[in-house]
Amino acid sequence: MLEVENLSKTFRSGLAGRPCRAVDGVSLTVGPGQTYGLMGESGCGKSTLGRLITRLLPADGGKVRFDGVDLLTIRGRALKPYRRRMQILFQHPDTALNPRMTVLDSLREPFLIHPLAERGERDDIIREHIKHYGIQPELLERRASQVSGGQIQRVALARIMLLRPEFIVLDEPTSMLDVSVQAQIMELLGAVQAETGVSYLLISHDLDLLRRASGYMGIMHRGKLIEQGAAEALFEDPRQPYTQKLIRSFDRMKEL
Amino acid sequence: MKKALFYAALAVLAVFITAGIFAEVLAPCDPNAVDLANPLAAPSSAHWLGTDHLGRDLLSRLIYGSRSSVFLAFFATGCTLMAGSLIGLVSGWAGGWLDQLLQGVVNLFQGIPSTAFVAAVLGLLGPGIRSLLIAVAASSWAGFSRVVRNQVLAVRELHYIEGARALGAGSFSILCRHVLPNIMLPLLVLAAARVGSTVLTVAAMSFLGLGLRAPAADWGIMISDAKLYYIKDLKVLLAPAACLTLFCLSIHLIADELRDRLDGEGDGAHML
Amino acid sequence: MGLSLNDLCVRFATPSGEVLAVNHATVSFRQEEATGIIGETGSGKSVLGLSILGLLPAAAVSGRIFLDKRELTALGEREMCQIRGREIALVAQNPGTSLNPSLRAGRQIEEVFRLTGAGRREARARTLALLERMGFSRPEETARRYPFELSGGMRQRVLTAIAAAAQPRWIIADEPTKGLDAVVREQVYDTLRLSRREGRWGLLVITHDLLLARKLCDRIVVMYCGRVVETGPAPALFAAPRHPYTQGLIASLPHLGMKPMPGFSPAFTDQPSGCVFHPRCPYAEERCRREAPELTAAGEGSVCCHRCA
Numbered sequence: 001m002l003e004v005e006n007l008s009k010t011f012r013s014g015l016a017g018r019p020c021r022a023v024d025g026v027s028l029t030v031g032p033g034q035t036y037g038l039m040g041e042s043g044c045g046k047s048t049l050g051r052l053i054t055r056l057l058p059a060d061g062g063k064v065r066f067d068g069v070d071l072l073t074i075r076g077r078a079l080k081p082y083r084r085r086m087q088i089l090f091q092h093p094d095t096a097l098n099p100r101m102t103v104l105d106s107l108r109e110p111f112l113i114h115p116l117a118e119r120g121e122r123d124d125i126i127r128e129h130i131k132h133y134g135i136q137p138e139l140l141e142r143r144a145s146q147v148s149g150g151q152i153q154r155v156a157l158a159r160i161m162l163l164r165p166e167f168i169v170l171d172e173p174t175s176m177l178d179v180s181v182q183a184q185i186m187e188l189l190g191a192v193q194a195e196t197g198v199s200y201l202l203i204s205h206d207l208d209l210l211r212r213a214s215g216y217m218g219i220m221h222r223g224k225l226i227e228q229g230a231a232e233a234l235f236e237d238p239r240q241p242y243t244q245k246l247i248r249s250f251d252r253m254k255e256l
Numbered sequence: 257m258k259k260a261l262f263y264a265a266l267a268v269l270a271v272f273i274t275a276g277i278f279a280e281v282l283a284p285c286d287p288n289a290v291d292l293a294n295p296l297a298a299p300s301s302a303h304w305l306g307t308d309h310l311g312r313d314l315l316s317r318l319i320y321g322s323r324s325s326v327f328l329a330f331f332a333t334g335c336t337l338m339a340g341s342l343i344g345l346v347s348g349w350a351g352g353w354l355d356q357l358l359q360g361v362v363n364l365f366q367g368i369p370s371t372a373f374v375a376a377v378l379g380l381l382g383p384g385i386r387s388l389l390i391a392v393a394a395s396s397w398a399g400f401s402r403v404v405r406n407q408v409l410a411v412r413e414l415h416y417i418e419g420a421r422a423l424g425a426g427s428f429s430i431l432c433r434h435v436l437p438n439i440m441l442p443l444l445v446l447a448a449a450r451v452g453s454t455v456l457t458v459a460a461m462s463f464l465g466l467g468l469r470a471p472a473a474d475w476g477i478m479i480s481d482a483k484l485y486y487i488k489d490l491k492v493l494l495a496p497a498a499c500l501t502l503f504c505l506s507i508h509l510i511a512d513e514l515r516d517r518l519d520g521e522g523d524g525a526h527m528l
Numbered sequence: 529m530g531l532s533l534n535d536l537c538v539r540f541a542t543p544s545g546e547v548l549a550v551n552h553a554t555v556s557f558r559q560e561e562a563t564g565i566i567g568e569t570g571s572g573k574s575v576l577g578l579s580i581l582g583l584l585p586a587a588a589v590s591g592r593i594f595l596d597k598r599e600l601t602a603l604g605e606r607e608m609c610q611i612r613g614r615e616i617a618l619v620a621q622n623p624g625t626s627l628n629p630s631l632r633a634g635r636q637i638e639e640v641f642r643l644t645g646a647g648r649r650e651a652r653a654r655t656l657a658l659l660e661r662m663g664f665s666r667p668e669e670t671a672r673r674y675p676f677e678l679s680g681g682m683r684q685r686v687l688t689a690i691a692a693a694a695q696p697r698w699i700i701a702d703e704p705t706k707g708l709d710a711v712v713r714e715q716v717y718d719t720l721r722l723s724r725r726e727g728r729w730g731l732l733v734i735t736h737d738l739l740l741a742r743k744l745c746d747r748i749v750v751m752y753c754g755r756v757v758e759t760g761p762a763p764a765l766f767a768a769p770r771h772p773y774t775q776g777l778i779a780s781l782p783h784l785g786m787k788p789m790p791g792f793s794p795a796f797t798d799q800p801s802g803c804v805f806h807p808r809c810p811y812a813e814e815r816c817r818r819e820a821p822e823l824t825a826a827g828e829g830s831v832c833c834h835r836c837a
Contacts, residue, residue: 083424183780
């Protein structure tokens, strides 16, 4: 489904700034209907990786193969059909939706960009669609600033799913939410995957969350993917000292 | 207290704008009707504020003056706003070498003292309304474009902009649907404040003989005319100067209040 | 001896009417213990902390707050200033912005000692000693650094040192682990644990981080919608939570199943009748819809639920 090969990105601050290798030769594969969990601490480059894959940032080198096609070689309008098939859900609910638009306007946006339905059917489709995402119809008239974080993430996910994508980057989708809301959103994500067969790249700094939600996992540290493997195997037998340190740290907080 | 001042300022602005629009109806006399037998007359029932050195009705000239001053100021600011916003949007959104180039030009323009620049442009183009508009816009677009660029930089990394790009929306549609509506309000506050200073610039240029030409009724020209006579009769100076001050003051009060209200919404208006 | 709240209410006026951010909270904290106030966004836990420090407009607060035998809610602003920092210190939520970026870390701790009457030399020496006890292996070097030169965990430790410097009787830590990575979060835990060895103060940790509260605190207070819904000793409360909300909260932790509770926290302006939790409660009965339960003693703690009464 998605193969990332040797992907790299270097940021330069200013003209003479020191170059910073945010993503450094990362390779990973996400199979159809699979959830690949990407663990990393803040500043490790995991969010940059998500943006490189979804072409929100230009990569310096490497390949992102989606269904066998290298996305990084596609330019301009030719990219639009791939945009529909590949989406990203963001971390911060407070800026996930345009604050000056109503929830309904935000949900209409995919229709303005892609030929998904006739004009007259759109609102009916939206109203039917949101039922599956636990969004109350009265929410549609509200502006984003009047909606709670958990609800915003539901709306953002519902909006993405209007496109029927095959792959979604989930960039810390629950890190700003309370645990009980996190559990709800993760359950919703699981249900959506079971129904549509969509693949996820789940980015998070929470090992426990990844362990529960993903089948395959990678650990990112300072721009590099230092270790990857089946989630349970990785927890049972971590090879890298950094991975071991992370797992220990999480375990210690769970001990009494 | 602040609220009351804000509403008073709105009322004053409304008076000036109404006076400008309905000058023909409201002005008691023709602003250019000379009455040499009656110069510098004191206020009377025929001339509520008296007359100037050529016997022209002062109140009528003030009313017609608010037409040229106020409307020129709003129009010039509008031109500046559009030019500055367009350049700022391009600069902030495109980034890279184009941004660097445009910001270089902006720095150049911001380095030039604006009054001297306006005077120079007017000297080059000759006096008149069109020259004034060009000169004012050319002298102050840079400040606008910088604010717009900074606002664009602030919002372009927000998730809803990235999200729209990920959905496949084009740059033009993102700028219109998501960027502009979210940077518009702080921009309007800046523009409101700028209207005040533009009125002053226009008046100053007319005062120097570079803007509108006598006998046009304009506050700057009236002040200029008054400089020979104010010793004999203070009101010919005081009346247009008071209008100018009152107008600028109310514009600034309105801009100030608008900024406070926007700050509450968490917009970047505090950077003005 | 301790800190106690008696029928505390905090009211805020909003465009859609008055809301009770803290709703008749009666609870007391013992100085020899660390208490964790846990709850989610909008539970009123942070507002509760602010009201103890007297940082809310007096008109918004009703009910009484006692520090030992003194009633804080009866004190004037000037007297409260004497209490803040010296008797009750706050470790604010965001170590990134709670330190003055233009002063060296050491200077900011020294200031507290100077305020309590120490000379320059003595303040310096005590600062270094305190930093060392807070787990900095090279206190001189840390003292010379500016906040931006310190990592998130180090900043949190400096902030805690500032609170500890005045030897207060209470330290309130507001969301000390919000937005932190696992390793830094563990450092914060160590810092707070160390700080307890440093002095005899009572510790009040306001947090949404259940694991931190469980590991660090002796007692737990659970808040929901501005109400105290359950209190109890930490091990017992986590092992056998009584209130259905506490049960749901613990079950939604990722390593304990990540089982979601149904429904949403209600808006403050639109609170359900009877027990606030009844629309989401798996055990709700007719009585729960009609009648609000009282916080009643249960085991070594208390719980606000008809089923447990």
